Amino acid sequence: MHGWLWLSIFVLLSWGALGVVQKVAVTHIPAENAFVWAAAGFMLLQPVLLPTASVFSYSPRSIAWALLNGAANALGLLSLLAAMRHGGKASVVEPLSALYPAFVVLLAPALLNEHIRILNGAGIVCALIAGVLLAADKPSSTD
Amino acid sequence: MRHEQSSAAADALSAQRPGSSLEDNNPLGVKESENCISTPAPVGTSPLQIQATEVQPGKSNPPFRMFRSAASASVRTKWFWYSMASCLCWTAWAFSARLASQEIPPATTQFVSAFGFLAVVVAVTEIKQIRVTIQGRGSWYALIGGLLLACGGIALYGAYRTGHDASVVTATTSLYPVATVFFAVLLLQERPNKFQVLGIGFAVIAIVLLSR
Numbered sequence: 001m002h003g004w005l006w007l008s009i010f011v012l013l014s015w016g017a018l019g020v021v022q023k024v025a026v027t028h029i030p031a032e033n034a035f036v037w038a039a040a041g042f043m044l045l046q047p048v049l050l051p052t053a054s055v056f057s058y059s060p061r062s063i064a065w066a067l068l069n070g071a072a073n074a075l076g077l078l079s080l081l082a083a084m085r086h087g088g089k090a091s092v093v094e095p096l097s098a099l100y101p102a103f104v105v106l107l108a109p110a111l112l113n114e115h116i117r118i119l120n121g122a123g124i125v126c127a128l129i130a131g132v133l134l135a136a137d138k139p140s141s142t143d
Numbered sequence: 144m145r146h147e148q149s150s151a152a153a154d155a156l157s158a159q160r161p162g163s164s165l166e167d168n169n170p171l172g173v174k175e176s177e178n179c180i181s182t183p184a185p186v187g188t189s190p191l192q193i194q195a196t197e198v199q200p201g202k203s204n205p206p207f208r209m210f211r212s213a214a215s216a217s218v219r220t221k222w223f224w225y226s227m228a229s230c231l232c233w234t235a236w237a238f239s240a241r242l243a244s245q246e247i248p249p250a251t252t253q254f255v256s257a258f259g260f261l262a263v264v265v266a267v268t269e270i271k272q273i274r275v276t277i278q279g280r281g282s283w284y285a286l287i288g289g290l291l292l293a294c295g296g297i298a299l300y301g302a303y304r305t306g307h308d309a310s311v312v313t314a315t316t317s318l319y320p321v322a323t324v325f326f327a328v329l330l331l332q333e334r335p336n337k338f339q340v341l342g343i344g345f346a347v348i349a350i351v352l353l354s355r
Contacts (some may be wrong), residue, residue, distance in 0.1 A: 001307070001345025002307065003301075003302075003305050004302045004307035004311075004312055005147035005235075005297070005315075006303040006316040007298045007301045007302035007305070008245075008298075008299075008302050008316050010293045010294075010295070010298040010313055010321065011298045011299050011302065011316040012295050012315070012316060012319050012321075012322050014291045014292075014295035014297040014298065015291070015292070015316075015319035015322070015323075016319045016320070016321070016322020016323045016325065016326055017290055017291055017322070017323075018295065018319075018323070019292040019320070019326070019327065020323060020326040020327050020330055020331060021284050021285075021288040021291060022285070022307070022332060023286055023288050023327070024281075024331070025281050025284035025285035026281070026285075027177035027281070027298060028278065028279060028280050028284070029278045029279075029281030029282060029285065029312055031273070032171075032267055032268075032271045032273050033273060033278060033280060033281070033282070034281065034282075034284075034288070035267060035275060035281075035285075036167070036264055036267075036268060036275050036285075037275075037281075037285030037286045037289065038262065038285045038286070038288045038289035038292065038329075039260060039264040039270060039289060040286055040289060041285070041286040041287060041288060041289020041290040041291075041292070041293065042257065042260065042290070042293045043257060043261065043289075044287040044289070044290060044293070045290065045293035045294065045297065046254065046257055046293075048301060049250050049251075049253050049257075050239040050254065051248075051250065051251040051254055051296070052257045053251075055254070055255055057170045057248050058208065058246055058251075059246060060245050061256060062242075062245070062246040062247050063243075063247075064250075065239045065243035066205075066239070066243040066247055066252045066255035066256045066259065066311075067255060067256065067259035067262070068235070068239045068243075068259060069236055069239035069240050069243055069252065069256040069259060070255070070256030070257055070258060070259025070261070070263075071167050071259040071260065071263050072232050072233070072234075072235040072236035072239055072259075073233075073236045073256065073259075073260055074259070074260040074262075074263035074264060075232040075263060076229045076232035076233040076236055077229075077292075078263070078267065079225045079226070079228040079232055080225070080229040082221070082222075082225040083221075083222040083223075083225035083226040083229060083337075085198060086220065086221040086222040086224070086225060087220065087221075087222050088187035088220075088222030088223070088225070088226060089260065089327065089331075089333045089335065090326075090327040090331060090333065091323060091324040091327035091328060091331075091333045091335050091339075091343070092335060092339055092342075093222065093226050093229075094319075094320045094327075094343070095320040095323070095324065095343050095346040095347075096223075096226045096227075096230065096294075096319070096346075097226050097229040097230050097233065098214055098319070098320045098350060099230055099346060099349060099350075100231075100233040100234045100236075100237060100238050101237070101349075101350065101353035101354065102235055102238045102349065102353060103230065103234035103317035103322075104267075104353075105353055106236070107234065110229040111238060112238070112241070112326055115217055117354050119336065120352065120353055122352050123348075123351075123352030123353035124347045124349075124353070126212060126345045126346075126348045126349035126352060127200045127346070127349035127353065128343065128344070129342075129345045129349075130342045130344075130346035130348075130349050131342075131343035132342070133338045133339060133341050133342025133344075133345060134338075134339055134342035134346065135223055136336065136338035136342070137222070137340060138273070141227040
């Protein structure tokens with residue numbers, strides 16, 4: 001089997017298991033505490049990504065976007081943990097939050113001057129239907 | 144298959160005994176959330192009578208009514224709006240990733256972005272006055288979650304570096320919610336209702352179409 005496929009399967013399994021591990025974590029501790037611990041785990045592997053060249057060789061604008069990228073990722077993770085803490089099922093919250101490419105495709109023409117392709121348009125329609133269907137849940141007692 | 148059978152048997156038992164739980168059948172000790180959307184039939188109603196009640200012509204469609212009441216209940220829950228907030232944050236994440244990676248290589252973007260991540264962690268810790276202590280299993284699971292997040296990210300960069308078609312790699316890896324659903328059903332005994340199963344199917348189609 002090709003190397004890319006093994007690595008992609010590893011991504012699938014690790015991020016797939018992540019949703020379940022997060023749900024178990026917030027069953028025992030508040031979302032904010034789980035968030036801090038998740039960040040600690042995330043930072044443990046930072047040395048693996050240590051760049052060979054100085055990061056200051058890049059433009060401040062790009063560095064700012066990269067920092068904003070990390071902040072948005074953190075807030076997304078915190079919101080996800082809070083959703084699970086407030087009774088959202090991992091099997092529902094995870095697919096619901098994974099629909100963000102629909103927003104990206106919708107906003108890309110305005111923000112990045114990109115065009116929506118027919119396939120992407122069909123994807124947005126499916127994402128909307130998925131979002132409505134996934135929302136069909138009873139409120140839990142913790143909410 | 145064995146799990147499905149035991150789960151189905153437990154469902155039948157919990158339907159007969161209101162308030163009964165599936166904790167004994169739950170390997171991770173997670174409380175089962177309320178997953179079923181059902182209206183209890185009156186005592187003494189036969190299955191045939193129930194069926195006849197559900198398909199009466201001229202009245203509003205019960206599945207639609209059930210869906211509408213469930214959906215309207217969901218939009219009043221916190222978990223739904225937190226999920227939407229998460230979705231919007233990751234929209235910002237995707238845009239900023241694209242803008243940053245125009246100049247910076249992906250692995251370096253990840254390295255730098257971790258400091259933005261850290262800044263939010265520090266801010267949340269300060270605002271919420273969180274005292275970071277080891278709180279049993281929850282802390283360890285959360286730590287493992289962070290490790291899985293980082294491992295997945297590094298493997299993704301590795302997959303891109305093999306030089307294979309990036310759109311194929313993106314489409315393949317973006318299907319991770321399917322793995323979450325599989326693990327959640329298997330390990331957490333979660334039972335998405337029929338609308339949510341359909342929704343998961345649409346979400347998978349949407350993810351594949353949007354990653355093309």
